[in-house]
Amino acid sequence: MLFRNLQIRIIVSIVVLLFFAVFLSLNISFKHTETLFEQETSDLMISNLEQMGNQVENVTLDMQKLSNVLSINDSVASILSAYTKGDGFVPFGAIKTPREMTAADSARIARLENVLNFAKNNTFFNYNAHMIMIGADGVIANVMGNLVSDIDMNKEYLNFKQEFGSRLPREEWFASLVRRERDTVWTVPYSYPFPQAGEPKSYVSLARTIKSSLTGDMLGVVMINVDLDDFVSLFTVRSHGSVLLLDSEDRIVKAAGEVAPADIETIRSQLKLYGKQKGYFIGESGGSRYMVNYYNLNRLDWTIVSAIPYEDVMNNSTGLKNKVLTINYAVFGLFLLLSVAFILYITNPLRLLIRDLKKKKIGVYRLGTQDISYSGDVQGIVKSFDHLFKRVDELVQKVMDEQRREQELKYEALKAQINPHFLFNTLNIIKWTAMMNGASNASGMIADLGRLLEVSMNKGDEDITLKEELELVEAYMNIQNARFNDSIELQLDVDPGLEGCSIIKLLLQPIVENCILHGLKQKKTGGMIRIEARARDGRLLIGVTDNGEGIAPDRIGAIFPEAEDETDKKNKFSGVGLRNIHERLQLRFGESYGLRISSGPGQGTTVSVAMPVIRAEQPVSKSS
Structure with missing residues (x-):
């Protein structure tokens, strides 16, 4: 009952529509704002990652330059090749221990280490690098730098060489270089697998072969190792976020930051580069959402990835969202109050009007x-x-x-219905009076006239059977022959099976009347009217033919359009003409039915009637 009130319906409708519009507008606006914040934050983070990537690539490029300088240095090649090859010598077949080295070997190692120190101090001075050179005859020279400054430069220095040399043949990167499968090998992360080097550290390692410029023989291998922590120190880690360094197989090389290791592993598994160098996506792990940005290092096929908690990214957006919501809700409430007051002011006269209308x-x-x-x-x-x-x-x-x-x-x-009954009763009295007085012809004419009047005045039924229509025609002809001294003969040729067909009442009598008035009126003797009825293809075809004067061709086409005047009505029974019959047939059964006249001067006239075959009990329907 409450919602039958017009004011309540208007207020509720406005509140619902307005709230929906505001909610939808705010939702779309916030979604757009979040997308903009995401995009701007992502652009900023990718820009930072790109800077970090460029720094990492610069370090790796310097490592490649240094390895190139050492691999083509003539002094290095001369020193590495200054040994005697005995029978059965195999390059890198064995690594010499300190006890196996000769004075000449020690001198060569010292010269090599001088070259390494010079290169490090002049070409690679920005980095605390560990540089190792292995000769084909098994000698090892190395420069530890500041990375292992805690190692004693005498005893521990020699122990490092011995441990490194003993494990070297089992290292896959070294074996692949010796087999000449590759000229350069990056190993990330690389660790020295022995305790003498202090606590285990991870390095970015580059190993390159040194070949003779004359013979192409492999003279040695130079190895440059940079502490991985020096790479990570280049990373700018956002608060509550993490930065990952992935290798070419998307394995985590190094991670720095506050994101839990389990979440980092999940984020790494969700990373799909799809051939893109940089981009971002929103990842999930452990019920937390992260904005993940990535940048691919082309030279090394490494990837730098940053992961930031989504709520940190949207922290400013959330504060702005809350402020906007508060303002909008306040404006919405004020507008709602004003709308309700305005609606009540407008609709109150209508409410009074409705109240009065009910009275x-x-x-x-x-x-x-x-x-x-x-x-x-x-x-x-x-x-x-x-x-x-x-x-x-x-x-x-x-x-x-x-x-x-x-x-x-x-x-x-x-x-008015009393008058026809009175007329029929009077005609019956006259008929029986004529019969009693021996006037049988007069009695028959009165009976025929009564039959015609009865059918003509009965406006209820529009259809009669063909047999009944023919009986009306015979009654009409009896009256007309009394007038014309039996000068007109009526011939009937009707299939007995068609006598039960239903036709329009007074269909044939007006046609016969026209035959007499317009064709046989001037014929004193020998007049003939022939009625034929046949069925063909579902059609009832009735032909009425006379042997009268005929009709000129120019008159046939003008018969149906002509309007009936008062003179025509006086000459036709009940004022029904051929045009009337034709229009009744077409209106009832369709334009493919009706009358057709064929005649010529002095050749008589034939009026053909076409209509559907309809049995007396069959319903009548209009054909197309």
Whole structure:
């Protein structure tokens, strides 16, 4: 019942629609804002990653340059090749221990280490690198640098060489270089697998072969190792976030930051580069969402990845969102109050009008008769209702007058039905009186006239059987032959199976009448009218032929359009003409049915009737 009130419905509708519009607008706006924040943050983070990637690539590029310088250094090649090859010598077949080295070997190692120190101090001075050179005859020279400054430069220095040399043949990277499968090998991360080097550290390692420029023989291998922590120190890690360094197989080389290791592994598994150098996506792990940005290092096929908690990214957006929501809710509430007050102000006159309308009754009083104050718009509605009530009163009175007139017409029609019965009864009395007085011809004519009058005045049934129509024609011909001294012969050629077909009442009698009035009227003797009826392809075809004067061709096409005048009506029974019959057939059965006239001067006239074959009990339907 509450929502039947117009004011309540309007208020609820506005509140719902307005709230939906505000909610949808804010939601779309916030989604767009979040997307913009994501994009801007991602652009900033990718820019930082790109800078970090460039720094990492610069370090690796310097390592490649240094390895190139050492591999083509003539002094290094001369020193590495200054040994005697005995029978059965195999390059890198064995690594010499300190006890196996000769004085010449020690001198060569010292010269090599001088070259390494010079290269490090002049070419690679920005990095604390560990440089190792292995000769084909098994000697090892190395420069430890500041990375292992805690190692004693005498005893521990020699122990490092011995441990490194003993494990070297088992290292896959070294074996692949010796087999000449590759000239350069990056190993990340690389660790020295022995405790003498202090706590285990991870390095970015580059190993390159040194070949003779003359013979192409492999003279040695130079190895440059840079502490991986020096690479990570280049990374700018955002608060609560992490930065990952992935190798070419997306394995984590190094991770720095506050993101849990399990989440980092999940984020790594979700990373799909799809051939892109840089980009971002929103990942999930352990119920937490992260913005993941990545940048691919082309030279090494490594990837730098940053992972930031999504709530940190959207921290500013969330604060702005809360402020916008608060402002919008306040504006919405104020607008809602103003809307409700305005709606009540506008609709209150309508409410009063509806209340008054419920009290009104047609014919008792009108709205304008009471002293009620309405607003301008509602006052116009009141005047419209006044006019409407006046019109309703007039229409009710008109309907009552029409109903009264209808009763009077029914009464008059009932009285009119007495006259035909009185006429038929009178004709029957005259017929029997004529028979009793021996006037049989007069009696027959009266009977035929009574039959024609009965069918003509019976307006109820529109259809009769073909047999009944032929009986009417015979009755009509009996009357006409009495007039024309039996000068006209009626011939019937009708299939007995068609006598039960239903046809339009008074279909043939007007045609026969036209044959007599227009074709046989001047024929004193030998007049003939022939009626044939056949069925073909579902059609009832009736032909009425006379042997009268005929019709000129220019007159045949003008028969149907011509309008009947008063003279024609006087010459036709019941005022029904050929055109009337033709139009009745087409209106009822369709344009493919009707009358067709064929005639010529002095050749008689044939009127053909075409209509569907309809049995007396079959319903009639209009054909297409």
